[in-house]
Amino acid sequence: MSTPIESPVAAARTPRPRAAWLARLRPSGRTLVIAGPYTWLLLFFFVPFLLVVKISFADMELGIPPYTELVTIDQGVVHVALQLSHYAFLLTDSLYFATYISSLQVAAVTTLLCLLIGYPMAYYIARSNESARNLLMMAVMLPFWTSFVIRVYAWIGILKNNGLLNNFLMSIGLIHTPIELYRTNIAVYIGMVYSYLPFLVMPLYAHLVKMDLRLLEAASDLGAKPWKVFTTITLPLSKNGVIAGCLLVFIPAVGEYVIPELLGGANTLMIGRVMWNEFFDNADWPMASAVACAMVVLLLVPMALFQHFQAKQLEEGRK
Amino acid sequence: MSLIMNEQSKVETVSDVSRARDAQDYVRIVDVVKKFDETVAVNRVSLSVRQGELFALLGSSGCGKSTLLRMLAGLETITSGQILIDGEDLAALPPYKRPVNMMFQSYALFPHMSVEGNVAYGLKQEGVPKTELKERVASALDLVQMTRYAKRKPHQLSGGQQQRVALARSLVKRPKVLLLDEPMSALDKQIRQRTQIELVSILDKVGVTCIMVTHDQEEAMTMASRIAVMSEGNIVQVGTPQEVYEHPNSRFSAEFIGSTNLFSGVVVEDEPDHVYIETPDMPTRLYVSHGITGPLGMAVTVSVRPERIALSRKAPSDSQYNTARGVIANVAYMGGYTLYHVRLDSGKVVMANVSSLALDDIDAPGWDEEVWVRWSASAGVVLTK
Numbered sequence: 001m002s003t004p005i006e007s008p009v010a011a012a013r014t015p016r017p018r019a020a021w022l023a024r025l026r027p028s029g030r031t032l033v034i035a036g037p038y039t040w041l042l043l044f045f046f047v048p049f050l051l052v053v054k055i056s057f058a059d060m061e062l063g064i065p066p067y068t069e070l071v072t073i074d075q076g077v078v079h080v081a082l083q084l085s086h087y088a089f090l091l092t093d094s095l096y097f098a099t100y101i102s103s104l105q106v107a108a109v110t111t112l113l114c115l116l117i118g119y120p121m122a123y124y125i126a127r128s129n130e131s132a133r134n135l136l137m138m139a140v141m142l143p144f145w146t147s148f149v150i151r152v153y154a155w156i157g158i159l160k161n162n163g164l165l166n167n168f169l170m171s172i173g174l175i176h177t178p179i180e181l182y183r184t185n186i187a188v189y190i191g192m193v194y195s196y197l198p199f200l201v202m203p204l205y206a207h208l209v210k211m212d213l214r215l216l217e218a219a220s221d222l223g224a225k226p227w228k229v230f231t232t233i234t235l236p237l238s239k240n241g242v243i244a245g246c247l248l249v250f251i252p253a254v255g256e257y258v259i260p261e262l263l264g265g266a267n268t269l270m271i272g273r274v275m276w277n278e279f280f281d282n283a284d285w286p287m288a289s290a291v292a293c294a295m296v297v298l299l300l301v302p303m304a305l306f307q308h309f310q311a312k313q314l315e316e317g318r319k
Numbered sequence: 320m321s322l323i324m325n326e327q328s329k330v331e332t333v334s335d336v337s338r339a340r341d342a343q344d345y346v347r348i349v350d351v352v353k354k355f356d357e358t359v360a361v362n363r364v365s366l367s368v369r370q371g372e373l374f375a376l377l378g379s380s381g382c383g384k385s386t387l388l389r390m391l392a393g394l395e396t397i398t399s400g401q402i403l404i405d406g407e408d409l410a411a412l413p414p415y416k417r418p419v420n421m422m423f424q425s426y427a428l429f430p431h432m433s434v435e436g437n438v439a440y441g442l443k444q445e446g447v448p449k450t451e452l453k454e455r456v457a458s459a460l461d462l463v464q465m466t467r468y469a470k471r472k473p474h475q476l477s478g479g480q481q482q483r484v485a486l487a488r489s490l491v492k493r494p495k496v497l498l499l500d501e502p503m504s505a506l507d508k509q510i511r512q513r514t515q516i517e518l519v520s521i522l523d524k525v526g527v528t529c530i531m532v533t534h535d536q537e538e539a540m541t542m543a544s545r546i547a548v549m550s551e552g553n554i555v556q557v558g559t560p561q562e563v564y565e566h567p568n569s570r571f572s573a574e575f576i577g578s579t580n581l582f583s584g585v586v587v588e589d590e591p592d593h594v595y596i597e598t599p600d601m602p603t604r605l606y607v608s609h610g611i612t613g614p615l616g617m618a619v620t621v622s623v624r625p626e627r628i629a630l631s632r633k634a635p636s637d638s639q640y641n642t643a644r645g646v647i648a649n650v651a652y653m654g655g656y657t658l659y660h661v662r663l664d665s666g667k668v669v670m671a672n673v674s675s676l677a678l679d680d681i682d683a684p685g686w687d688e689e690v691w692v693r694w695s696a697s698a699g700v701v702l703t704k
Contacts, residue, residue: 217394218427220414222441222492232440236431 049296056289057082067285086290096291100298102269106185106260107253110192111200114249115242117193118200122241123234125201126208137205140198152191152262159187159263187263192253199252200245207241208234240313247306251299271295345370345528346391346496351400353386353552360386362552363400368496368545373522373529375543377536379575383552384532388498391530392421404495415444420494424501426485428473434460434484435469441492459491462521478506479514486518490525497522499531503538515541536576540564548572564624569704573622580628580669581702582621589615594701595640596621600667606640608696613703620702627698628671630659630681630690642693645669647686657683661692 058067059081072079090096125136143151158164159181166178181187211234219229257272264270271291278288346368353361361383368374376384389395391402393414402409409417420441428437438459442452460466463483473481482502489497502518503511519542522529533539539546540560548555548563548571556563556572567573570581582605584598589611596605596619605621613619635642648668649660657678659671669692673681684690 212427214423214425214427215429217392217414218421218423218429219440221392221394221417221419221421221423222488223415223444224440225415225444228444233429 052289052292055285056086056293057084058286059083060284060286065285066283083286086287087294089287090290090294096274099269099271099274100294103254103271103295104298106188106192106270107250107256110189110196110253111246111250113189113193114197114200115246118197118204118245119242121197122201122204122208126205126211133209137202140201140205143198148195149258149262152195152259155187155191155194155263156182159190182263183265185264185268188260188268191259191263192256195259196249196253199248203244203248204238204241207238211237240309243309244306244313247302247309251302251306254299255295343367343369345405346374346530347401347403348387348391349401349403351387351390351402352398353383353390353395354398359552361390364552364554366547366554366557368528368530370528371526372544373519373531373542375539375546376530376532376549377534377539377546377575378549379534382549384534384549385500387549388421388500388530388532391496392419392498393417394421418495419498420489420492421498421500422482422485422489422502425505426473426481428481428484428488430473433470433472434465434476437473437484438488438491441488445492455491459487462490462524463487479510482506482514482518486521490527493527495528497527497529499529501533502531503533503535511538512541518542540576546576548575550575566700567622567702570620570622570702571704573620573700573702577624578670579622579624582623582667584619584621586611586613586615586617586619586701589613593696596701600663600665601641601643602664603638603640603642605699606696607699607701609701611701611703617703621699622702623694623699625658625670626656626672626674628669628692628694629677630661630671630673630684630692632681632684632688632690634691635693638691638693641696641699642691643669644689644691647684647688647690650686659684659690661690663692 054070055067058070060066061068068081068083070081072081121140125133125140128136156163160166161178161180161182163182165181166175169175170178181190215233215237216229219233220226224232255272256270257276260268260270260273261276264273275288275291275295278284278291282288344367346366348364348366348368351361351364352359364383364387366374376387378384386395390397391409393409393412397410404418407418429440432440435456439452439456442455447455457466460469463486465480465483465487468476468480468484473484476484482505503514506514515538531539531542543560545557545559546563547557550571556568558566563572564576567576567579573579573581582596582598582600584596584600584605586594587597587604588595591610593606593608594611596607598605598621607621611619634644643663643665645661645663647659648662649658651658653672656672656674659673661669661671663669671692681690
């Protein structure tokens with residue numbers, strides 16, 4: 001019985017130098033596991049993105065597809081035609097510039113509001129007792145059980161002139177004419193903060209809940225008043241959670257399309273809507289692609305930051 | 320043993336100084352009760368700690384010692400009772416206003432601050448001027464010999480170094496009382512004893528009054544000038560390490576501090592200077608050279624420390640008391656001494672520590688050999704609780 005068990009162990013222990021380079025080439029289980037998601041991302045994310053980049057350098061054309069080929073072969077001569085005018089137009093046209101600025105601004109304000117609302121929420125949940133904690137986190141994640149679009153539609157019902165909110169305020173006599181909320185920037189902010197809040201609360205909660213409470217006791221013991229304990233210990237130690245949460249809100253918020261489309265007014269300028277217009281109303285695929293590529297470039301900075309902090313956090317976790 | 324002697328001399332020097340008028344009652348804990356819901360964690364505890372002494376609360380986990388310490392620091396509220404330091408009632412003071420500082424279990428150093436930042440933290444909260452702050456931080460780091468690590472972060476330090484930073488951090492505010500919560504628990508066993516001595520010498524130099532909590536009786540004996548043994552929220556015994564070891568007042572103290580042989584029996588003769596006790600464990604009566612307060616026929620326990628028991632190959636000439644025949648059931652060589660387990664004819668197993676010197680005299684008996692155990696009249700202690 002013992003020989004078949006022992007022999008593979010013994011074999012594994014014997015060094016086989018000649019086969020070492022071969023073994024390195026042979027894919028290990030680890031490589032295969034990692035290869036799965038990478039292949040997925042490559043096929044369904046990176047290749048489509050390259051297509052978008054390609055289209056952004058093409059010219060508009062009537063037909064299907066509605067853009068020109070970049071590389072044509074005419075009588076044995078390869079013609080490469082890169083149309084840079086869309087990017088040049090992006091830089092010179094004030095509407096696009098204003099849209100980018102406005103998108104960044106909406107995303108930044110949304111992130112700030114999420115932080116102001118989400119930090120106390122996460123803090124309160126993390127400091128509740130264990131059973132309450134799980135229940136409250138469930139409540140934070142509960143909205144995900146319904147479709148995002150349906151939830152945004154629900155806000156129309158709440159915010160419109162004869163919606164729930166205005167009807168309620170008028171019925172208790174606080175106001176006499178409905179407040180104009182639906183199809184304004186305020187409605188967009190409400191929708192954005194509502195939708196993105198859980199993305200901030202979750203990483204922040206994870207940081208706050210694992211914080212060593214003895215550090216707070218030590219600070220208090222050393223003479224720090226409660227507010228000082230918060231600003232000198234809790235806040236700095238939850239910094240990575242704040243950064244992760246903010247970026248998780250900010251990055252998707254910049255490109256948000258559904259919320260400004262459903263809740264925003266005509267003057268709500270956001271890059272997602274502009275892209276939609278270029279693609280479907282103007283059928284200008286190359287211009288729309290250029291807008292999309294520019295947005296990706298714009299978001300590379302916060303994304304790199306996010307990666308950086310994630311990596312740093314992993315490193316700290318190892319210590 | 321020599322360490323314990325050092326501690327004794329320390330107590331004397333401190334009492335010589337007698338700084339405060341009420342140095343005897345520098346810290347007073349009066350009838351303190353702590354309940355968590357309906358569970359009583361600390362049950363009507365009263366204690367006095369002298370100025371400048373190192374007082375240890377000793378007990379197993381869940382005995383209420385840490386709760387008591389946390390109440391001193393203000394991290395737990397008192398259900399009823401009073402805590403006074405230097406005559407001042409602490410009840411109304413939140414933790415950040417109390418004249419005490421705590422060295423936390425596993426130190427609770429702030430991971431995002433340097434060593435220097437950790438030590439300076441308490442002074443910053445007080446609003447100490449910058450130049451004074453720098454001086455005090457520097458001298459605190461110097462005291463614990465951590466000056467060259469001032470710029471390091473806590474995770475770059477070894478356990479012993481972290482402990483010294485924690486000590487500097489809690490001493491730099493010059494607290495009236497320093498609280499130590501299991502100061503050695505995060506250290507490897509090998510460096511513990513050396514660290515204990517270092518810690519005591521630093522605390523000695525500063526002269527601060529200390530209350531420490533530990534579950535390790537050796538640690539308490541090495542470091543403390545007085546020990547309070549706690550069990551289930553109550554104080555069982557208070558005394559110097561020698562008093563508690565040599566004269567335990569209950570079965571609990573006797574068993575918790577060191578190891579001991581316990582004989583249950585009844586009192587058959589009680590005089591002011593001695594008692595005779597009959598026990599089914601022994602063929603002879605037990606003779607103890609101190610009197611007790613209690614009626615004849617009272618059930619008591621006699622505690623005899625293993626190092627007080629002598630082994631011999633022949634029956635002792637005077638075999639009227641404290642003597643029994645047995646066979647050796649187990650032998651364990653411990654280096655400095657040899658631990659014998661001797662099974663008496665009654666079936667009772669008695670532990671005896673035999674020093675290497677004495678071992679040669681009796682020609683090192685082995686397993687299953689017949690030996691006699693005996694001890695002197697002053698070796699036993701009668702426990703009525």
